[in-house]
Amino acid sequence: MSNPVCVEVTRGNLVESRHRGSVAVVDGDGKLVLSLGDIERGVFPRSACKAMQALPLVESGAADAYCFGNKELALACSSHNGEDAHVALAASMLARAGRDVSALECGAHWSSDQKTLVHQARTIDKPTALHNNCSGKHSGFVCACCHQGIDPKGYVGYDHPLQQQIRATMQSLTGTPLGHDNCGTDGCSIPNYAVPLRSLAHGFAKMATGNGLEPLRAKASRRLFEACMAEPFYVAGTGRACTKLMQIAHGRIFAKTGAEGVFCAAIPEQGVAIAVKADDGNGRAAEVMVAATLARFFERGSDVHAGLTTMANKALSNWNGIHVGDIRATATLAA
């Protein structure tokens, strides 16, 4: 059985490309609210699970000890563009633990955002680990280690105490055994674990509602979500989908993308969370999928519904600004 076509890309009057995928919407008790395609197959959440990976930073007391506010916590959950403000804040987080860029083990890369890359090319010789889209998460990791008296060296390793804490946290949230069998190495070198889409959505629904969580974790979860929703620029950056989704909703939606076509989101006021995966790993499809799914939970005619619907049905322009087609959610998804 193949997953349904969730997103179509048109040109002229024809459909040019098609994206298949799966969608799970789950509430805090694990009840399936909406399901499309195979939601039991293991999916690497990649960066979509950064808010889960940031829980030890908050639960350990490190975030308080280093006076992290919303911006720092948002950056700890981010896949950022490497804009100047992102880079500076990551450096500041490390400095508060007496560390610097040399403590980061995520590797370096130029921004994947074109405008930012042009700026970087003109202002720096080459990117450092602070420019890595994961530098906020990794700075949070280093701080979590330092505050707990754990040597951060080798913190990306499967057996490092911090990764053990993260693994236990994510296993508890998703209710899925995590180990070498479902482990892959992420772009930034830390372990990432494939879990069913349904379990991933359930984990985020627990974070959104606090259902079944100890008070410490429920509070830390709420704090991370609120930080991201308050400072969406620090979760991604200018023009990025995560940032736009949270700006549209003014504190009513948490959203975080991951590589290879994953997107997770939560609507705390409704007690539900969403996880989507485009089969082919394409981010443009995942963005439409999560926006269209979110739109189903907001009243037609409201600003939030209108904003989400716009993100789920985008006009595509060519180099001369001519409208050449659209990318849109299919009826299956948007119904």
Place this chain on the structure above:
Amino acid sequence: MSNPVCVEVTRGNLVESRHRGSVAVVDGDGKLVLSLGDIERGVFPRSACKAMQALPLVESGAADAYCFGNKELALACSSHNGEDAHVALAASMLARAGRDVSALECGAHWSSDQKTLVHQARTIDKPTALHNNCSGKHSGFVCACCHQGIDPKGYVGYDHPLQQQIRATMQSLTGTPLGHDNCGTDGCSIPNYAVPLRSLAHGFAKMATGNGLEPLRAKASRRLFEACMAEPFYVAGTGRACTKLMQIAHGRIFAKTGAEGVFCAAIPEQGVAIAVKADDGNGRAAEVMVAATLARFFERGSDVHAGLTTMANKALSNWNGIHVGDIRATATLAA
């Protein structure tokens, strides 16, 4: 019926993403040599058909009049990186017809190749139409007009005499009626026509063999293919799949990609041509698909087969250079 999974992307021991698609291999007489998935559905060839679109340039005598050699003809068929050599050659082509960048109607954009973009950001204020990946094709268009005494102004328009010539040429090659019904606007603003993958492959097989073509067209086709195979850098650029495929084969393979997951290729010595389309429009999938399909036509153990197989099974590394997974042709495709 969904198309088969042709390409898998792995992470650790698991498949992370899957690309479906279709493949047609056809000989010069139109006989189907190999078929996977739906090859009768209309597909926009996008830039994969640039060699067809360049035929009026050669057939009209413009290429001879302006002393175009292999490099200029390769650039006329190219989607280039915007590297300095590409930009300079496009300007030179225009100059030979007494024109300059102001004649180009393709729009401007920064290079999509990261290394080139960094160089561009450091050396130019902003990109011009000469940096557009289609500037070689458009320079060829302007030259074709000038030589024929046609005003190039508006040459991107559906009703412009040059687009009429191109439409007639492509209709004859593909045996498919082309008109408003199957027309879309390409990234560079010219008309692009959706044709069945099978017909697209047949058109390229005619160009590769000369079967059923008038001598003028057969000769022009051979000349364009030979130019691309002799100067593969000018068809795409450093590190690009078209360039690598033709470098691997030393004059035995013609290959040209198009946006949204299309790739066309021909093996003139075997009289066959290939057209592939990744359903989801992803270029990484199309590259694996065309390489794996081409490999089936070369002897196992040969250098060409080895080079193609390497392109159809690539290791994926993360920012730290760690091997995290692979992108590979499925057994369905590679069999």
